[in-house]
Amino acid sequence: MSTTASTLRFAVLAAALAAAVGPGRALAAEAPARGPALAVEDTMRTEVPPVLVAAPRVTLDEILARVARGEAHRDSLIRDETFLVSIRVVGHTGEGQKPQLLEESVEQVWKRRPGQSRSLELRHWYLHPPKKQDLNMDVQVSAGDDMSETIVNFAFRPESRHEFTFKIVGREILGDHLVYRIAFEPRSPLSLELPGGTVWVDTRDDVIVRQEIEFRQSPIPLFVRGIRRLVVERQRVGDTWVLSRVLARVETTIPLPRYGSSFDFGLQFTQYALNAGVPDSVFAHPAAHAKQGGR
């Protein structure tokens, strides 16, 4: 190849590259003129006059009173109830561990006013069946004869409200429902046995539909390092909100054999029947009303 011919080819290639790249840059520089642009608004001004809302805002005290009344009303509507409660213990629930179901029991519970209750254990399964019943860390739940579900509303009951401080932490509108999120914590820092938490209140019925409980410090530091999460959920059966689940994750100070350093405890309430009538024969058994305590 001669030098002249080679020079000519480079010149042609350079001209072609210049033709390909140069106009593109130029087009890019001109693009804003053709694409979307924001106009500078200088011809329209408007002002909305302030509207004075004369209606008084509902105070926190009034909300708390409504919740107490709503919960009491909910309780008063239930004459009898039956449900299945499943109790489950799952070990090794810490980060990076493989959870293992250790124990599960299912009980049928009947309750009827005034003060009648019976629970019947239908199934109890252990991963490691105890060799001797007395030495086993047997998990049992007392259903009691109360239907007011104190585990949900303990902080909002008139007799215990003074032990907590409350704060509205959020409000949400869902359709025609207004849901308040109310945080509570023990009034005295020395009340270490009392938890704090957050509840979700549906203001249509003034009932608590969900609760997350927190312990600022472990109630028993010697054995329990902390309760990482404790959730109480409700479900609606007919027009009545009832317990659905209670789930807790407990972290222990010392790893427990079979349970590990973190284990879960869960209660699930299913197959509800409210005010459907409970035959007298259910309570005729000596085991009826054997256990006391609210739930």
Add this chain to the structure above:
Amino acid sequence: MSARTRFRAAVALGAALTLAHLAALAPRARAAAAPRDTTIEGYVRSMADSTDRFFGLTAQPSDTTGLDSLRGYYLAHPNASRRAGRSLELMPLVTFNRVLGLTPGAEAAVGFAERGGHVSAAAQWAPGPDLWLGDGAYQKRWTDPLETRTWELLLRAGRDAASLDRDDDSPGLSPLRALLTGGDRTMYKRLDGGRVSFERTTPGWSAGLGARDQLESPMATTATWTIGRHALAVTDNTPATPARVHEAGAWGSLRLPWLPLRLQAHAWRGGGGLGGDASYTRLRATLGGGIALGRHLTLAPQADYGRLHGDVLPQEAFYVGGTTLYTVPQGALQGTGRALARAELLLVDPVQRLLGLEKQPLFPIQLGAFGGLASRWGDDPVTGAAELTSRDWPHRTDWLGEAGVSVMYRPGVPDPLTFVKVSFARPIGPDDRAAVIAVTFIRTLNFLQPH
């Protein structure tokens, strides 16, 4: 109009009215059949989904297949139910102090306080004085369904060795101290007899009545050994004055409505019309509580006042020292009058969390600072050193003060507010007390009786 025509007109009118009626009913029927508002349920369910993700296996529904037929079988065959009653409880007991020695025993209990009653019996053999100790008790409780309001009846009879200071109700480390280092400074008395109490408890207040018929008698030191082969800090045991005591008492506790404080008051009357060997009136009032100072500090003030009138027995006197004032040895001062004041400033959160080391520390350490005042006056039934007086309030010179700091660990047992405390206390005032380091197992509000 013919009959047929009238009939047709009537049928037509009837049909029209029926249709109109159905048309009027139709919207109602449609309204009744309208789907229920499930917005809130969907909202709650969406939060439940996040709960499911966190708890995983624990949140999964249980398999309840076949349980319906099992339930039917158990209801038809009541005796086939697997849960058996298991109400008998057995528990070993052991204690150690210098008047009893190492004292093994056992306790048996049966029943439920909320039903027919809780019956318990305990027995222990004390090798030092060659003595059987033990008692029987019956407890019956009536409660509302939530157990927030109760009536309680308690009957107890037997033989026991108790602290000479009848206000000393802290869980204490005395048995451990006595066994390991011989550092137990508690004085003991023997009690033979019975007592009964009836109490009403509500969330805001409680009140009770009680009576006892007990022979109070002295005990002598019988065990001078310790595991650590230490010499005993106190070898002698201040003797109780032998006396059969017939006593009636009343007490009450009230949470103040506008302050986070609780007031307790006790009154006991011995002898007089009740009989017995000693005649006295013993009064005590205590005020205490926890006041939040911001999010991280709590102030725990306490005040206590006690006064004894009538016969002055060592077992009815008021004591100062130890947990009431660290810089005075336990039980070193006593009299017919006592006034105490104490304030403790506590760091609520563990030190490790405040330093950002651990959010949930394995061994949560808390810090506190305290100041205390104590006085006792009147007749000293142990030494006779104090002068007889009818004063109801101490002289200015009767007060002893101290201040110090504590490092604390709260195990959560036997109650959530009991701490293991290592306290450094310095005396305040012109006297010959020395600074001390005290190790105690004590409730924060130790002047108040637990409720």
